[in-house]
Amino acid sequence: MKTPPDETQIVRFLDGQMEAAELADFEQQLHSDTKLRAEVEMMREISALVRTHVPRERAVPNADFFNSQILAEIGRDTKPVPREKPAATGWLDWLRMPWLAGAAAALALAGALWLQRDGGVSVGAESVVLSSYVPNPAIQARVYHSQEANATVLMLEGLDEIPAEKAIKGVAVHRTETDTEVATTTLFSESGEVLLVLAKDARNQPRLLVR
Amino acid sequence: MKTASIITSLVVALHAGVLPAQTPGLPPPAKAATDGKVWGALVYASAQKTEPFAKVALPKGLEDLHERLGKVFPGFPHFEIIGQHTQDIFREYESWVVPSRDLFLKVDSKGPAEGGGMNLHLQFWQDQQVLVKSDAVLRSQSPLFIGGPKWREGRLIFVLQLTNGGGK
Numbered sequence: 107m108k109t110p111p112d113e114t115q116i117v118r119f120l121d122g123q124m125e126a127a128e129l130a131d132f133e134q135q136l137h138s139d140t141k142l143r144a145e146v147e148m149m150r151e152i153s154a155l156v157r158t159h160v161p162r163e164r165a166v167p168n169a170d171f172f173n174s175q176i177l178a179e180i181g182r183d184t185k186p187v188p189r190e191k192p193a194a195t196g197w198l199d200w201l202r203m204p205w206l207a208g209a210a211a212a213l214a215l216a217g218a219l220w221l222q223r224d225g226g227v228s229v230g231a232e233s234v235v236l237s238s239y240v241p242n243p244a245i246q247a248r249v250y251h252s253q254e255a256n257a258t259v260l261m262l263e264g265l266d267e268i269p270a271e272k273a274i275k276g277v278a279v280h281r282t283e284t285d286t287e288v289a290t291t292t293l294f295s296e297s298g299e300v301l302l303v304l305a306k307d308a309r310n311q312p313r314l315l316v317r
Numbered sequence: 318m319k320t321a322s323i324i325t326s327l328v329v330a331l332h333a334g335v336l337p338a339q340t341p342g343l344p345p346p347a348k349a350a351t352d353g354k355v356w357g358a359l360v361y362a363s364a365q366k367t368e369p370f371a372k373v374a375l376p377k378g379l380e381d382l383h384e385r386l387g388k389v390f391p392g393f394p395h396f397e398i399i400g401q402h403t404q405d406i407f408r409e410y411e412s413w414v415v416p417s418r419d420l421f422l423k424v425d426s427k428g429p430a431e432g433g434g435m436n437l438h439l440q441f442w443q444d445q446q447v448l449v450k451s452d453a454v455l456r457s458q459s460p461l462f463i464g465g466p467k468w469r470e471g472r473l474i475f476v477l478q479l480t481n482g483g484g485k
Contacts, residue, residue, distance in 0.1 A: 233434065233459040233479075238451040247449050251459075255385035261464040262441075262448055268419075268468040276359055276400020276417045278373075284349075291413055293402070304413050311445050314418040 111135060116146055120153060233258040277301040350408040352426040353435050353482015355455070357414035358401040360386065362393035363471030373398045376480045378458060386474065389462055393471055406435065406482065419444065420465055420475060430454045435482055441465075441475065455479040 111119075111132060118124050119132050136143055235249040235258055248261045268274065280296040291304045303315040356376040375382055386396045400416030406426045415421040420443050427436035434456035441448045441463055448465075455461060456479060463475040 231456060231458055233456045233461050234454045235461070236452040236454065238449055240449050241447060245448060247451075252385075252389050255388040255462075256458065257385050257389060257460050257462050258453070259389055259462045259464065260441075260449065260451060262466075263464075265443075265448065265466040268466050268473070270469045272419075272468075274359075274361070274399060274417060274419050274468060274473065276398070277402070277415070278400060279402035279404070279415060282404065282413075293415055302415060302418055304415060312413070312421070312423070312442060313445075314415065314421070316418065 110139070111142060113149075116142075116149055119146065120150060232256070235260055349410055351405040351482070352408050352428065353406045354403060354480045355406060355412075355414060355424065356401065356403045356476075356478045356480050357416050357422055358476045359399045359416040359420055360474040360476055361397045361399050361468065361471055362386065362390050362474055363395050363397070363469070364393060365470055366395050373401060376403070376478055378480075379460060379476075379478050382460075382476065385460070386462065386476075390464070390472070390474065395471075396474075399473075403480065406437070414477065416475075420473060422475065422477065427452070429482075430456070433457070435479060439477075457481075 115124075115132060119129070124132060136146060232251055234251075238247045238249060238260060240247050240262075245262055245264045248263065249259065250261075251258050277293065278295060279293045279301060281294050283292045283294065284290070285292070289306060292300055293302045293304070295301050301316075305313050305315065307313050356379070358373075379385075383396050387394070390396075402414050402416045404412050404414045404424070406412050406424055408426055412424045412426075413421060414424060420441070423440040423442065425438040427438055430436045434454050437453050437455055439449075439451045439453055439461075441451075443466065449463075453461065455477065460476055460478040463477070465473040465475055467473075
């Protein structure tokens with residue numbers, strides 16, 4: 107008794123990986139089994155959608171940042187899990203896992219939505235932190251985008267707390283003036299009062315001077 | 318000029334002498350080309366009620382800053398703007414956004430960003446220490462919040478918003 111074809115066989119059929127005898131047998135079943143035909147057609151459509159909307163090679167936006175994050179993640183991974191090398195490398199090999207059929211549809215939809223974004227609907231709306239470097243190893247920087255606030259967040263953790271007795275005083279800078287002769291930037295209030303003068307010291311670090 | 322003499326005295330005291338000629342990294346000439354404009358503010362987020370927020374004129378598109386901050390920093394119901402600074406971003410020279418002498422930002426333009434906004438190199442300073450250096454694309458509808466150090470019962474937050482400039 108023949109067992110009905112499973113997803114693996116359907117994928118092999120769509121990938122053109124069947125041997126002649128197997129192919130003939132499969133096509134015979136396909137001819138007589140409407141349910142199987144429908145399943146094959148569905149997977150063929152999913153495959154076409156994925157091919158159309160998700161290019162196999164795509165320029166990654168902000169590639170440097172992604173690469174650095176991936177490398178950092180790899181570095182953190184102290185227990186690598188050995189992965190079995192797949193026997194074949196056909197385009198549809200990933201579909202051999204049955205649960206991925208639903209995911210493929212979602213991926214195709216996401217791909218279509220992504221293309222819509224690129225089409226100008228929402229691209230360019232968000233600020234992006236491409237990379238960050240924290241000179242002090244005790245400090246960690248975490249970057250994310252808050253959709254709710256439509257704001258990009260660069261969260262610094264591990265900073266020393268500023269003593270409560272220290273007064274943090276702000277200024278309302280109305281305009282600035284620069285002086286190339288003495289390499290300074292002067293910050294003025296709305297009334298024209300000099301609030302601060304920023305200059306560089308011998309180590310090229312900023313120094314804020316108050317009158 | 319009175320202001321100039323004050324500044325000169327301060328700087329001479331700081332440098333005790335010679336400064337290099339104009340180079341990238343030094344402040345720009347008076348009418349330097351600009352790529353855009355940013356608004357920077359130092360905000361104190363706290364659990365305790367502080368001074369009212371409405372005294373400060375918020376830049377266009379950021380009138381709901383309080384609500385936005387509340388979504389990112391939910392543990393703090395109150396936000397007070399300690400200081401603010403609107404600054405041109407110079408094309409060839411560094412710019413400084415200094416809403417407070419304690420926490421401030423150095424901004425270098427890296428030109429207009431594809432899709433709008435500006436490519437910037439940012440350095441966030443606390444006194445004489447640079448806390449973080451970042452490359453970022455800043456876009457006018459989307460501010461950057463930098464979560465800074467804890468202070469008293471709350472936390473200091475630096476807000477940076479592109480108010481003008483950037484390519485399409």
